[in-house]
Amino acid sequence: MRFEHDRWRELSSRALDYLRRKVDYADIRFVSRRGERVKVKNGTVEGVTTSSETGFGVRVLRDGAWGFASSSTPTLEEVLAVADRAVAIAKASGMVGGHGAELSPVEPVEDAWKSPYKEDPFEVKLEDKLEVLLEAEKLVRKGGGPSVRVAEAGTEARREEKSFASTEGSYIEQEITECGAGIAAYAVGTGDMQRRTYPNGDRQLSGCYGWEAVKEAKLADNAERVGREAAQLLEAEPCPSGVTDVILDSTQMVLQIHESCGHPTELDRVFGTEAGYAGTSFLTPDKLGKLRYGSEEVTLVADATVPHGLGTFKYDDEGVPGQRTVLVDKGLFVNYQTSRETAARLGQKSNGTMRADGWNRPPIIRMTNINLEPGDWTLDEMIKDTKDGVLMAVNRSWSIDDRRLNFQFGTEIGWEIKDGSLGRMVKNPNYTGITPEFWASCDAVGDKRHWKLWGTPNCGKGEPPQTAHVGHGSAPARFRRVRVGVGR
Amino acid sequence: MITRERVLEVLDKCLRYSQADQAEVVVLGGDTYLTRYATNYIHQNTAESNAHVYVRTVFGKKVGLATTNALDDESLRATVRLSEDTARVQPDLADFVSLPGPEPGDEADVVAAGPAYAERTASFTADERAEAVGRITALSRREGFEAAGAFQTGVFMVGVANSLGVRRYAETTRASLTAIVMGPTGSGYADDLSVDAGAIDPERVAEVAVKKCRDSQDPVAVEPGEYEVVLEPAAVADMVTFLGYLGLGALAFQEGRSFASGNIGKPVTGEQFTLWDDGTDPAGLPFPFDFEGVRRRKVMLIEDGVVKNVVYDSYTAGREEGRTSTGHALPPDMRYGPLPLNMFVKTGDATLEEMIASTKRGLLVTRFHYTNPLHPVLTLITGMTRDGTFLIENGKVKGPVKNMRFTQGILPAFAAIEAISKEARLCDMFGLGAVSAPAMKISSFTFTGQTQF
Numbered sequence: 041m042r043f044e045h046d047r048w049r050e051l052s053s054r055a056l057d058y059l060r061r062k063v064d065y066a067d068i069r070f071v072s073r074r075g076e077r078v079k080v081k082n083g084t085v086e087g088v089t090t091s092s093e094t095g096f097g098v099r100v101l102r103d104g105a106w107g108f109a110s111s112s113t114p115t116l117e118e119v120l121a122v123a124d125r126a127v128a129i130a131k132a133s134g135m136v137g138g139h140g141a142e143l144s145p146v147e148p149v150e151d152a153w154k155s156p157y158k159e160d161p162f163e164v165k166l167e168d169k170l171e172v173l174l175e176a177e178k179l180v181r182k183g184g185g186p187s188v189r190v191a192e193a194g195t196e197a198r199r200e201e202k203s204f205a206s207t208e209g210s211y212i213e214q215e216i217t218e219c220g221a222g223i224a225a226y227a228v229g230t231g232d233m234q235r236r237t238y239p240n241g242d243r244q245l246s247g248c249y250g251w252e253a254v255k256e257a258k259l260a261d262n263a264e265r266v267g268r269e270a271a272q273l274l275e276a277e278p279c280p281s282g283v284t285d286v287i288l289d290s291t292q293m294v295l296q297i298h299e300s301c302g303h304p305t306e307l308d309r310v311f312g313t314e315a316g317y318a319g320t321s322f323l324t325p326d327k328l329g330k331l332r333y334g335s336e337e338v339t340l341v342a343d344a345t346v347p348h349g350l351g352t353f354k355y356d357d358e359g360v361p362g363q364r365t366v367l368v369d370k371g372l373f374v375n376y377q378t379s380r381e382t383a384a385r386l387g388q389k390s391n392g393t394m395r396a397d398g399w400n401r402p403p404i405i406r407m408t409n410i411n412l413e414p415g416d417w418t419l420d421e422m423i424k425d426t427k428d429g430v431l432m433a434v435n436r437s438w439s440i441d442d443r444r445l446n447f448q449f450g451t452e453i454g455w456e457i458k459d460g461s462l463g464r465m466v467k468n469p470n471y472t473g474i475t476p477e478f479w480a481s482c483d484a485v486g487d488k489r490h491w492k493l494w495g496t497p498n499c500g501k502g503e504p505p506q507t508a509h510v511g512h513g514s515a516p517a518r519f520r521r522v523r524v525g526v527g528r
Numbered sequence: 529m530i531t532r533e534r535v536l537e538v539l540d541k542c543l544r545y546s547q548a549d550q551a552e553v554v555v556l557g558g559d560t561y562l563t564r565y566a567t568n569y570i571h572q573n574t575a576e577s578n579a580h581v582y583v584r585t586v587f588g589k590k591v592g593l594a595t596t597n598a599l600d601d602e603s604l605r606a607t608v609r610l611s612e613d614t615a616r617v618q619p620d621l622a623d624f625v626s627l628p629g630p631e632p633g634d635e636a637d638v639v640a641a642g643p644a645y646a647e648r649t650a651s652f653t654a655d656e657r658a659e660a661v662g663r664i665t666a667l668s669r670r671e672g673f674e675a676a677g678a679f680q681t682g683v684f685m686v687g688v689a690n691s692l693g694v695r696r697y698a699e700t701t702r703a704s705l706t707a708i709v710m711g712p713t714g715s716g717y718a719d720d721l722s723v724d725a726g727a728i729d730p731e732r733v734a735e736v737a738v739k740k741c742r743d744s745q746d747p748v749a750v751e752p753g754e755y756e757v758v759l760e761p762a763a764v765a766d767m768v769t770f771l772g773y774l775g776l777g778a779l780a781f782q783e784g785r786s787f788a789s790g791n792i793g794k795p796v797t798g799e800q801f802t803l804w805d806d807g808t809d810p811a812g813l814p815f816p817f818d819f820e821g822v823r824r825r826k827v828m829l830i831e832d833g834v835v836k837n838v839v840y841d842s843y844t845a846g847r848e849e850g851r852t853s854t855g856h857a858l859p860p861d862m863r864y865g866p867l868p869l870n871m872f873v874k875t876g877d878a879t880l881e882e883m884i885a886s887t888k889r890g891l892l893v894t895r896f897h898y899t900n901p902l903h904p905v906l907t908l909i910t911g912m913t914r915d916g917t918f919l920i921e922n923g924k925v926k927g928p929v930k931n932m933r934f935t936q937g938i939l940p941a942f943a944a945i946e947a948i949s950k951e952a953r954l955c956d957m958f959g960l961g962a963v964s965a966p967a968m969k970i971s972s973f974t975f976t977g978q979t980q981f
Contacts, residue, residue, distance in 0.1 A: 170618070527935030
């Protein structure tokens with residue numbers, strides 16, 4: 041790909057030279073993506089899809105107004121035409137007055153970075169991938185029996201090569217390789233359908249890994265259990281309704297963190313620029329450094345530097361270094377995820393969270409890896425210390441209001457806790473709450489041995505829609521007096 | 529922008545390059561523009577030009593798929609080869625029968641523009657979008673409010689050809705405008721959707737959203753529980769969208785994941801509810817064929833409360849004896865199976881005012897937010913109200929209420945319909961299709977929580 045990168049650099053340089061006299065700031069990103077998805081289902085291959093996509097996007101700031109244009113045709117003629125289009129669009133943006141965007145400073149940098157992996161997922165033979173998946177899927181059916189109508193196993197790999205160049209003098213190349221896999225069982229009964237997955241629902245195993253992560257996940261070792269539990273859920277009693285303690289496995293903490301901390305700490309949402317679509321945030325700037333977001337057990341960070349996360353990178357798509365930022369410090373709300381433009385409005389420097397979904401979208405603030413710092417409990421200690429409650433695992437459903445206060449989550453499976461012991465399995469578990477009240481009720485967080493970094497490859501935000509790959513690390517955590525079994 | 533001639537050239541070249549038993553090439557191209565505004569200014573303004581080629585190849589019952597957006601000869605050859613290499617190493621897809629063949633009259637169907645094409649949309653400029661947005665922000669600013677939303681226009685080209693003789697091409701356009709107007713303690717919403725950007729009415733959108741915002745200030749909290757509801761079209765469309773997604777496609781139906789599984793011919797809602805899909809109706813966002821090149825057909829989904837049919841593509845049709853595709857295939861890399869993307873709810877004879885007047889104590893809902901399924905077979909969904917929720921008492925709108933969380937089965941809700949409006953509105957469906965939805969009065973709807981605004 042060296043040749044391609046040399047060409048990108050040349051075209052970037054020509055575009056920025058062309059734009060310098062026309063705008064106050066410009067950047068150009070080239071992005072090339074390669075993907076492979078393999079899915080087997082009920083003993084057969086449902087699909088193998090390979091994809092490739094290349095293009096570039098030009099972003100300009102002129103008199104405080106933004107313009108962005110993009111194209112999949114990487115020729116000099118098209119690059120200059122797209123640059124002109126971006127300028128014309130910025131002029132149109134200026135027709136409706138605003139605050140006048142300003143950018144916080146960033147040091148220009150020339151650098152290149154690749155995410156590490158051991159075994160290149162694109163070099164593993166398709167036959168070998170199919171063997172791993174077909175074996176696991178077969179065992180899902182074996183474990184589940186006839187009520188499992190659909191058994192699936194899948195793997196995905198993605199490689200993104202990208203360059204970033206700006207009129208401020210940065211030129212950065214990055215290559216990010218991702219790989220993941222998962223299995224699922226769908227059991228069907230009369231008027232009922234229950235799903236069980238491994239390791240983590242729709243999100244599967246996903247991170248900046250190579251094929252070695254799929255091997256380590258041991259899909260086959262978990263397959264019969266997954267099938268069996270899906271079948272058992274059909275016969276299980278529904279999760280009781282009422283107010284009780286809940287212990288959330290890290291496979292549900294992922295979504296709890298994502299929706300109730302990740303999104304509301306995005307400073308573009310706070311300033312209203314997502315209001316037309318997904319909403320705003322209850323974490324307004326007057327609460328910064330003052331609001332008690334959660335209990336003392338709760339420390340949440342945005343960390344683009346943690347190894348292997350889906351939100352791990354060296355530079356964001358504004359050329360700002362990836363970094364670790366404490367968002368909630370022992371329960372106190374202390375920081376946002378920011379961009380150069382939004383940080384400037386608070387008199388800060390960007391903490392590097394601007395990412396674009398490919399070449400054809402402008403960067404917006406996206407979560408990096410939003411992690412709950414580990415506590416000092418084991419899961420067994422948490423269960424033994426709980427008189428009455430429910431342990432819930434693997435997210436299945438999610439919903440939260442447009443300021444990120446009232447939420448409701450459902451999980452694949454739950455177990456009652458009675459007098460310090462796990463009891464019967466329950467189906468359709470769900471719980472609801474208000475964000476700061478809920479996090480204030482957190483009185484136990486699992487220790488480092490229970491802490492796991494999960495990927496969320498389906499975070500939707502923005503118009504036109506952008507899907508981000510983000511990460512969340514957590515151990516199991518306990519929350520007191522939570523409303524469960526809603527809608528029964 | 530990719531041209532008709534270029535799309536047809538790519539289709540023909542890829543078919544020529546293929547050595548598979550069967551091959552299918554789909555080209556999806558488009559130029560899209562989006563002006564996004566918030567707090568009364570334009571904060572993002574974008575243009576995109578792109579075209580994807582999907583090559584599906586078949587050896588016996590082995591099927592491979594490869595895609596690219598590089599349209600030079602070398603890349604097209606490589607993509608065909610990759611698709612074939614992928615297919616060859618696979619085990620058989622046991623219930624695969626064939627790609628669809630041509631239908632009578634197909635030869636005449638290579639057309640430059642589909643039934644939903646407006647030149648005005650294709651030529652709409654960034655200045656025109658900004659001018660429309662400016663009207664909304666000006667009205668909003670005059671009232672002391674802040675407006676947010678997006679004005680999107682696009683031209684889309686779809687070409688499909690396969691080695692069995694299918695060869696089709698059509699263009700379509702789409703324009704949409706949304707506005708959320710926010711005051712200190714409440715917000716209002718309005719939108720418009722059309723194939724013709726010239727038919728988008730920013731004045732109406734601004735007036736409706738501003739009025740809703742004005743009416744929404746100083747909301748009071750009401751207790752969760754069972755309420756009569758009057759749902760405006762956007763809220764009804766949200767429920768219908770999930771009904772289609774969860775249960776009215778053949779894949780979920782065949783796998784037992786749908787409420788329709790085992791229930792064809794049985795009542796699932798009240799008699800007032802009738803729903804069909806018609807991708808040819810000019811009242812929607814019509815398109816002549818699906819992403820396999822099969823002509824779209826009208827399919828009655830639920831008639832007088834009885835579930836009648838689900839929709840099929842060629843693969844799911846091949847799994848049932850005597851079944852043919854209804855023309856509802858999605859793009860080749862989407863794994864949901866066929867879905868209804870052009871749904872129409874049968875309208876009634878009531879007005880919104882009459883529904884409100886007949887309500888003793890209930891809630892008027894403008895729209896829902898972040899709806900998601902809890903249990904697909906039970907059609908149980910949850911979500912929030914947003915941008916205009918009002919208490920109705922003794923036949924009159926008493927005032928705004930703080931937003932509520934609902935947890936409600938879609939089918940039980942449509943079993944409790946008391947009235948349906950005469951008028952329907954066209955509402956977006958996942959950005960892929962549209963639902964023509966009226967307003968509805970429902971006698972019992974479950975709200976399970978409330979929020980703080």
